[in-house]
Amino acid sequence: EVQLVESGGGLVQPGRSLRLSCAASGFTFDDYAMHWVRQAPGKGLEWVSGISWNSGSIGYADSVKGRFTISRDNAKNSLYLQMNSLRAEDTALYYCAKSAGGFLEWLFDYWGQGTLVTVSS
């Protein structure tokens, strides 16, 4: 059974940093691309970032480019999102999502339960 468990969310002041983690199990992690998708309170889904199976291809939404960094550790079956210079508009539930294939263009087939990030002073 595929399981994705996010952690690392919390309350943070504007301008500060936070690092999210996603622990994956139930599938061969290094065969698949992985993504972060967020959902602001009461709003729709927004893709944040994605990374291919071997980290050879990485993409970011314009809204986070230059501030967020995605990475993965295939030996630890883990996905990460380093979030710097956080803004109030980054407040959202952040989901870790498994891709249906090894490359970014394959969209999401499994989702975690999310970790809440609140940016406020």
Next chain:
Amino acid sequence: QSVLTQPPSASGTPGQRVTISCSGSSSNIGSNYVYWYQQLPGTAPKLLIYRNNQRPSGVPDRFSGSKSGTSASLAISGLRSEDEADYYCAAWDDSLSGPRFGGGTKLTVL
């Protein structure tokens, strides 16, 4: 404003058939696969349809997807109360080099 356009709401009575549209462009729906997700209240999204019209195992055949040109549709037949949820379409966008979602459609079962 979302790159993919969905109606904000849809409704139907139990047993009815409802369709939800998703309109895009040549850089997304026109040249890439469409995916559909169901998000029940307070839960994470769940994959309903992939590659335009394929159902993952466990998804009832009441759910079906189609695509024509730069538009796609999700059809739900034999509507049930448990289908009340938000539905999102998504597709890779070649111009934006990333996946994009529709704004979501809130389905109400009357």
